[in-house]
Amino acid sequence: MSQRLSRAIELTQQMVSFPSVSDRSNVEVSQFVAARLAEIGFDVEWLTYEDEEKVPKVCVVAKRGAGLGGVAYLAHTDVVPAEDWEPDFSGAFEGYQKDGRLYGRGTCDMKGSLAAALTAAANVHNDQPLYFVVTSDEEVGMRGASFVNQHSKLFEEMVTHDTMGIVGEPTELQVIHAHKGAESFAIVAKGVSAHTSTNGGVNANYKLIPALSRFLELRNRAETDPQYHDKSFDPPTLSWNMTISNEPEAVNVTTSMAILNNFFRAMPAVDHEPLLSEVRRIAEQFGLECRTKYSARPWSVDPQSDFVGKMLELTGQQRSYSVCYATDAGVLQRLRRMVICGPGSIEQAHRCDEWISLDQLSRGVELYERAFMTRW
Numbered sequence: 387m388s389q390r391l392s393r394a395i396e397l398t399q400q401m402v403s404f405p406s407v408s409d410r411s412n413v414e415v416s417q418f419v420a421a422r423l424a425e426i427g428f429d430v431e432w433l434t435y436e437d438e439e440k441v442p443k444v445c446v447v448a449k450r451g452a453g454l455g456g457v458a459y460l461a462h463t464d465v466v467p468a469e470d471w472e473p474d475f476s477g478a479f480e481g482y483q484k485d486g487r488l489y490g491r492g493t494c495d496m497k498g499s500l501a502a503a504l505t506a507a508a509n510v511h512n513d514q515p516l517y518f519v520v521t522s523d524e525e526v527g528m529r530g531a532s533f534v535n536q537h538s539k540l541f542e543e544m545v546t547h548d549t550m551g552i553v554g555e556p557t558e559l560q561v562i563h564a565h566k567g568a569e570s571f572a573i574v575a576k577g578v579s580a581h582t583s584t585n586g587g588v589n590a591n592y593k594l595i596p597a598l599s600r601f602l603e604l605r606n607r608a609e610t611d612p613q614y615h616d617k618s619f620d621p622p623t624l625s626w627n628m629t630i631s632n633e634p635e636a637v638n639v640t641t642s643m644a645i646l647n648n649f650f651r652a653m654p655a656v657d658h659e660p661l662l663s664e665v666r667r668i669a670e671q672f673g674l675e676c677r678t679k680y681s682a683r684p685w686s687v688d689p690q691s692d693f694v695g696k697m698l699e700l701t702g703q704q705r706s707y708s709v710c711y712a713t714d715a716g717v718l719q720r721l722r723r724m725v726i727c728g729p730g731s732i733e734q735a736h737r738c739d740e741w742i743s744l745d746q747l748s749r750g751v752e753l754y755e756r757a758f759m760t761r762w
């Protein structure tokens with residue numbers, strides 16, 4: 387095994403050992419990342435905020451080298467929950483090595499990628515600026531990226547001087563030039579809870595139920611009407627999903643809150659505003675509240691542009707692709723030159739046995755070394 391790969395494995399394992407699930411603080415893993423960056427010559431910008439639950443969160447933006455422009459690597463340190471973790475040979479936060487794979491929550495999405503980029507940065511001596519942007523809360527609405535977009539001096543410098551950005555999300559090292567966005571909103575009906583043996587309660591479901599068929603109709607129209615399709619994606623639809631929940635759930639308590647959660651994936655060629663205003667109109671008609679949870683813009687760059695071509699050359703690939711999931715790129719799109727390209731497969735992310743192959747990790751280090759040395 388090469389020294390580089392050993393180092394990337396070690397860094398992945400160390401980062402995976404911090405259980406930085408999005409609803410917990412990522413301060414410790416960020417301190418680890420900042421220390422590794424400082425060790426190899428980066429100046430670090432430390433950006434802190436409190437999330438909606440008052441949990442402290444950190445984004446790390448860093449720069450090495452004089453001058454302006456250059457290239458940036460972008461990642462996030464938060465991971466999805468691990469309550470469903472299955473492998474019996476290791477825990478979710480160990481980064482266990484087995485049969486040419488590294489298992490653990492975040493190995494694939496995306497601490498393995500970050501480890502590959504840190505290893506690459508330690509091995510190259512670039513004569514152009516190299517930046518790292520490492521965010522929080524990517525998995526839950528990209529609040530960290532929004533914070534960077536609004537408050538980071540280094541990110542502002544990157545935008546002004548047209549730095550080339552590589553978002554290291556798992557793509558099996560294929561080059562991605564576009565992705566869908568996300569619209570998340572809830573329709574809320576309110577009642578009054580009481581013991582069901584009394585007549586004191588008002589069941590919120592009875593307010594929501596009559597409106598459901600109207601929302602379903604709208605959702606079905608959005609899925610079938612070509613006006614809401616963007617053929618550069620597969621599937622070309624908004625993939626509008628709904629879940630319904632009650633608070634409280636006990637059947638002997640009158641339900642005081644009924645919530646219809648909605649999530650769809652916005653696309654660059656689709657104006658979905660008419661759908662959202664129709665949603666608000668139906669909600670108003672039935673006396674329901676419409677709450678926006680978050681909104682992430684879709685993102686795309688011209689697949690024919692020079693920098694996409696250069697990235698294809700570096701990866702030895704013929705063409706770039708679009709994907710259906712959202713990333714920080716949507717929020718950080720003031721950076722005009724950006725691609726998504728990272729080791730590991732999205733198929734292995736967010737799973738109950740998440741893993742990354744050592745082969746991908748190793749090829750990730752090599753690719754990032756080449757990318758950091760390239761004149762963009």
Ligand SMILES: [Zn+2]
Nearest residue numbers: 495496524555
């Ligand atoms: Zn990710």
